[in-house]
Amino acid sequence: MRRFLLAADAAPGAVVPLSGGDSRHLVQVLRLKVGDAVQLSDGQGMEYEGRVAVIGPDGVQVKVGRARPTAAESPLELMLLQGFLKEGKMDLLVRQLTELGLSRFVPVMARRSVARPDARRMEGRLERWRKIAAEALKQCRRGRIPVIEAACDLEAALAAAGACDLKIVFWEAARRPLHHILAEAAPAVHSAALLLGPEGGLDEAEVAVAERAGFAVASLGPRILRAETAALAACALVQHRLGDLG
Numbered sequence: 001m002r003r004f005l006l007a008a009d010a011a012p013g014a015v016v017p018l019s020g021g022d023s024r025h026l027v028q029v030l031r032l033k034v035g036d037a038v039q040l041s042d043g044q045g046m047e048y049e050g051r052v053a054v055i056g057p058d059g060v061q062v063k064v065g066r067a068r069p070t071a072a073e074s075p076l077e078l079m080l081l082q083g084f085l086k087e088g089k090m091d092l093l094v095r096q097l098t099e100l101g102l103s104r105f106v107p108v109m110a111r112r113s114v115a116r117p118d119a120r121r122m123e124g125r126l127e128r129w130r131k132i133a134a135e136a137l138k139q140c141r142r143g144r145i146p147v148i149e150a151a152c153d154l155e156a157a158l159a160a161a162g163a164c165d166l167k168i169v170f171w172e173a174a175r176r177p178l179h180h181i182l183a184e185a186a187p188a189v190h191s192a193a194l195l196l197g198p199e200g201g202l203d204e205a206e207v208a209v210a211e212r213a214g215f216a217v218a219s220l221g222p223r224i225l226r227a228e229t230a231a232l233a234a235c236a237l238v239q240h241r242l243g244d245l246g
Contacts, residue, residue: 002030003039003138004050010042010064015053023059026052038062043137043145045070070143074101076243077191079164081157082231083110083198089228094129098136098146100235101243105129106160107151112200122151154206158213161193166242169195169210170234171202174219178234181216182241189242194234199227 004022018026026032032052040048040062049065080097084090084107094105109116117125129148137145149160161167166189168181195202195210202210207217220233239245 002026003041003047003141004062005134005138006040006042006048006064010040010046010048010067012048012064012067014064015061016064017058018060018062020059026060027055039141040064041070041137041143043134043143045073045144047143070141072140072142073144074103074239074243074245075190076101076239077103077164078235078238078243079104079106079161079191079193080231080235081106081108081161081193081195083108083196083202083227084113084115084151085198085227086115090125090129091132093228093231094132094146094148095136096232097235098133098142099140100232100245101142101239102146102235103144104147104149105133106149106157108157108195109151109153110198110206111203113198114200126150154209157195158210158215161195162213164191164193165189166192167195167210167213167215168192168218168234168238169202169207169215170218170220170230171197171207172219172224173204174217176216176218178218178220178237179241181218182238185242192238192242194231194238196231196234197227201227 004018006016034052036052038050040050046067047070048067050062053063054061080102133146166185
């Protein structure tokens with residue numbers, strides 16, 4: 001059953017509007033009618049039964065039914081500090097990491113980041129990433145939209161991760177395999193922060209700064225992965241070990 005995001009604060013019994021895009025999809029693609037059942041999500045961890053209540057020139061309204069916590073959220077709060085990548089790569093990462101259960105996405109302006117959009121273009125990208133995350137949430141049936149932060153420098157990103165139970169920086173010159181670090185992680189790890197570099201990787205000084213901030217330095221194996229591949233692999237492996245993947 002198709003899932004829709006609520007465009008207003010929800011309460012069982014309320015009749016609320018869907019967004020314009022969701023209204024058009026419901027009518028023109030799914031061809032649903034008044035009275036048809038739908039699934040609803042508030043993007044904050046709750047999902048609802050619902051029914052189409054109104055289809056009119058101003059859009060679709062749905063009646064909110066019984067509420068329940070979503071069952072598709074990982075028990076691990078997973079944050080990714082990602083060295084800023086070129087244009088479409090960040091779009092792809094946001095979509096796929098939402099599917100993998102990422103909680104928080106922090107773009108980092110690393111020393112080797114090539115793409116450095118100005119403030120106006122950055123605002124546009126943030127808006128696009130948040131829309132991509134919302135669409136991915138509906139597709140994968142998650143209940144909570146990942147928090148997409150504004151781009152920041154490395155020091156600010158490390159500070160944002162300060163309260164996490166486990167912190168790992170991935171570096172191609174690291175000697176310690178990730179599985180060693182995960183095997184030694186405390187069983188009560190509820191939150192983790194992962195730092196990965198841009199296309200050219202993190203430099204040695206950046207890795208040293210991360211180490212001083214409490215990050216363990218890990219390797220993803222003997223092969224040099226593309227930046228976007230490394231981010232997906234790291235998140236999937238950590239979710240498998242500490243979250244709910246597989």
